[in-house]
Amino acid sequence: MPPIAGQNNWSFVIAAYAITWITIIGYWVHVHRTLRDAQHDLDAANAAGAK
Amino acid sequence: MTAPASSSAIPVPKAGSWPLFGWFTLAFMVFSQWYAIATSPADRDMGDLQKILYVHVPASWIMSITFALVFVYSLLYLWKGKDSYDLLAASSAEVGATFVGLTLVQGMIWGKPTWGVWWTWDARLTSTLVLFLVFVGYLALRAFIDEPQRRGQWSAAVGVLGSINVPIVWMSVRWWRTLHQMQSTPQTMDPTYRNGLLINFLAFTLLAVYLIRRRYEAAMIARAAEMTSQAAALGGH
Amino acid sequence: MTRVRQQGGDNWRRIRAIAWKDLTTERRSKAGFNAVVSLGITILVLFGFALGPDAQVLRDAAPGALWLAVLFAGVLAFNRSYQVELDTGALEPLLLYPGARWTIFTGKLLANMLFVGLLLVIVVIAGMVLFAVKVPDAWPTVIAVLALGAIGLVTLGTFYASMASRSRAREVLLPLLLFPMLVPVLLAAMQASKALIGADMMLEAGAWIKMLIAYDIIFVLATHLAFEHVIEA
Amino acid sequence: MAAVNSRKLAIVAVVGIIGTFAWLLYGGLDKNVVYFWTPKELIAKGDAGFEKPVRLGGQVKPGTVKWDDKTLDLRFVVTDVDGVSDIVVHSKGAPPQMFRDAMGVVVEGRYGRDKVFQSSSLMVKHSNEYKAPKPGQSGKDMVKTLMQGNSTT
Numbered sequence: 001m002p003p004i005a006g007q008n009n010w011s012f013v014i015a016a017y018a019i020t021w022i023t024i025i026g027y028w029v030h031v032h033r034t035l036r037d038a039q040h041d042l043d044a045a046n047a048a049g050a051k
Numbered sequence: 052m053t054a055p056a057s058s059s060a061i062p063v064p065k066a067g068s069w070p071l072f073g074w075f076t077l078a079f080m081v082f083s084q085w086y087a088i089a090t091s092p093a094d095r096d097m098g099d100l101q102k103i104l105y106v107h108v109p110a111s112w113i114m115s116i117t118f119a120l121v122f123v124y125s126l127l128y129l130w131k132g133k134d135s136y137d138l139l140a141a142s143s144a145e146v147g148a149t150f151v152g153l154t155l156v157q158g159m160i161w162g163k164p165t166w167g168v169w170w171t172w173d174a175r176l177t178s179t180l181v182l183f184l185v186f187v188g189y190l191a192l193r194a195f196i197d198e199p200q201r202r203g204q205w206s207a208a209v210g211v212l213g214s215i216n217v218p219i220v221w222m223s224v225r226w227w228r229t230l231h232q233m234q235s236t237p238q239t240m241d242p243t244y245r246n247g248l249l250i251n252f253l254a255f256t257l258l259a260v261y262l263i264r265r266r267y268e269a270a271m272i273a274r275a276a277e278m279t280s281q282a283a284a285l286g287g288h
Numbered sequence: 289m290t291r292v293r294q295q296g297g298d299n300w301r302r303i304r305a306i307a308w309k310d311l312t313t314e315r316r317s318k319a320g321f322n323a324v325v326s327l328g329i330t331i332l333v334l335f336g337f338a339l340g341p342d343a344q345v346l347r348d349a350a351p352g353a354l355w356l357a358v359l360f361a362g363v364l365a366f367n368r369s370y371q372v373e374l375d376t377g378a379l380e381p382l383l384l385y386p387g388a389r390w391t392i393f394t395g396k397l398l399a400n401m402l403f404v405g406l407l408l409v410i411v412v413i414a415g416m417v418l419f420a421v422k423v424p425d426a427w428p429t430v431i432a433v434l435a436l437g438a439i440g441l442v443t444l445g446t447f448y449a450s451m452a453s454r455s456r457a458r459e460v461l462l463p464l465l466l467f468p469m470l471v472p473v474l475l476a477a478m479q480a481s482k483a484l485i486g487a488d489m490m491l492e493a494g495a496w497i498k499m500l501i502a503y504d505i506i507f508v509l510a511t512h513l514a515f516e517h518v519i520e521a
Numbered sequence: 522m523a524a525v526n527s528r529k530l531a532i533v534a535v536v537g538i539i540g541t542f543a544w545l546l547y548g549g550l551d552k553n554v555v556y557f558w559t560p561k562e563l564i565a566k567g568d569a570g571f572e573k574p575v576r577l578g579g580q581v582k583p584g585t586v587k588w589d590d591k592t593l594d595l596r597f598v599v600t601d602v603d604g605v606s607d608i609v610v611h612s613k614g615a616p617p618q619m620f621r622d623a624m625g626v627v628v629e630g631r632y633g634r635d636k637v638f639q640s641s642s643l644m645v646k647h648s649n650e651y652k653a654p655k656p657g658q659s660g661k662d663m664v665k666t667l668m669q670g671n672s673t674t
Contacts (some may be wrong), residue, residue: 009099016103016160023153035269041276049283167617184468195455208514223472502545509534
């Protein structure tokens with residue numbers, strides 16, 4: 001039989017899980033940052049409007 | 052002066068207990084992945100590579116539900132004209148694009164050791180890539196238009212047409228090339244794998260619901276802030 | 289009954305008027321058409337360089353190269369078709385006329401169809417010469433495939449240009465929106481042309497032609513429905 | 522009057538779209554479209570099957586894999602489900618990891634007049650089944666799902 005290319009399966013598994021978590025955490029942070037910024041803008045606008 | 056321009060011009064969704072739900076979802080995801088990895092024996096042919104199944108298949112599932120959401124919310128917006136539908140469609144599209152991108156990368160990582168190539172012009176791969184590009188186009192259109200009314204109408208039209216295109220793309224590329232296996236269903240799987248997959252489906256769905264909801268919340272608050280400051284600027288004359 | 293017929297006649301008159309207006313402006317500025325055709329042929333030549341001198345390879349790739357050349361050249365035409373109205377501010381008065389909005393779209397569609405059809409004829413002839421393709425036996429079917437492909441291309445092109453041409457960064461936005469949507473029609477048109485000129489025996493042209501017909505029907509109807517929402521916003 | 526008319530037109534258009542979709546999805550349009558030919562089908566083409574770009578799909582016949590370490594030449598026999606029609610395939614370079622006896626494979630290339638299929642690309646086709654390893658199981662059932670998958674259903 002020919003040699004098997006890429007003997008180490010676990011490196012692929014780890015890579016797949018790593019990319020999954022990087023994406024999830026990254027997007028999670030993005031959403032929460034957007035949320036915080038928006039809230040901040042709204043508060044500022046309300047404060048300006050109340051003056 | 053009449054009543055000061057307040058955020059009541061546009062109802063701002065409340066965070067409520069969503070943050071709690073979010074942390075729970077994240078914890079549940081860690082658990083379900085640990086459970087799936089721990090309980091699944093190595094596959095007969097793929098060995099440990101089979102474990103990628105638990106993140107790849109649920110991620111691609113999110114792609115289908117977000118696309119359905121974009122279609123439904125776009126139609127609702129065209130019909131009723133409520134801002135919230137537009138922003139829900141946009142939030143679904145953004146989450147969808149993120150997960151499609153993830154699915155593509157995971158698939159490449161899985162494809163290299165099993166098929167021998169990072170990428171092949173197979174039906175499922177190609178149609179997923181096209182879907183990703185449709186999402187990207189939708190989001191780009193939104194980014195390039197500033198006026199909310201126009202942005203809503205146009206992106207809703209693009210969303211509906213894009214969704215109509217999905218089955219046709221799928222069919223055309225399936226005729227063109229098919230290498231990917233048929234859809235895995237619980238019936239084609241040993242029970243040892245099935246439970247792990249189902250629990251991960253649930254975890255990913257919860258995560259998508261959470262992310263869409265929070266993204267929508269952010270978009271609504273941003274819209275309210277915009278309208279408030281506009282009203283304040285007009286009132287200041 | 290007479291009322292309905294009358295209205296049908298009105299719609300048809302509006303469609304014709306808009307198509308005629310677009311074609312006249314296009315004819316007056318001949319430079320536009322000539323430039324687009326030159327671009328199409330230039331792209332064909334570049335494909336020839338990219339694919340090398342092997343005659344067999346060139347023949348196999350001819351349908352793909354041809355459709356891509358028409359696509360890239362067509363994108364210019366679609367954006368141009370709204371440019372006149374935007375430059376002269378003629379879109380608003382056009383919307384103020386009584387009558388159904390979709391007739392504007394149909395009119396522009398017909399004008400673009402003629403424009404791209406002419407482009408297609410020239411590019412196909414040039415392509416057959418450059419890529420050493422013989423006239424296939426099934427040439428009437430090939431013409432049908434070309435026409436069906438052109439309908440799909442022009443319908444979506446005209447529709448998306450109505451948005452892209454009125455946004456910032458229209459040069460980027462139109463291809464970005466349009467190309468993914470055109471994947472089925474380009475795939476079907478290329479595969480059908482390929483099967484018909486005999487380069488690939490694995491595929492059946494009939495199925496692809498049916499796919500083209502279905503695609504054309506669906507999107508001609510869907511774009512007409514969606515256009516009213518797009519043009520008013 | 523105009524509003525009623527345009528609403529009627531819209532309904533007609535929506536029905537048309539849905540009808541066309543139904544025709545596309547259930548009209549049995551894709552009966553003739555296949556992704557690859559089996560060895561039996563390719564041999565049955567006779568003279569018309571030679572020297573044309575095709576995809577060939579089947580099972581790696583057990584015991585026929587020959588690998589040359591130095592030249593990276595890979596030779597094996599692709600066989601049909603019936604196990605009768607065989608085609609010798611010649612390919613270059615290390616195959617994917619899941620390549621082994623009795624697996625389903627799809628090769629792209631040209632079938633030469635010397636009865637050797639020169640492959641330019643070799644792909645292993647995995648089925649949609651995930652099974653824990655059990656002793657004494659072969660890849661036979663895997664090839665069955667491969668063949669079913671060919672009719673693009």
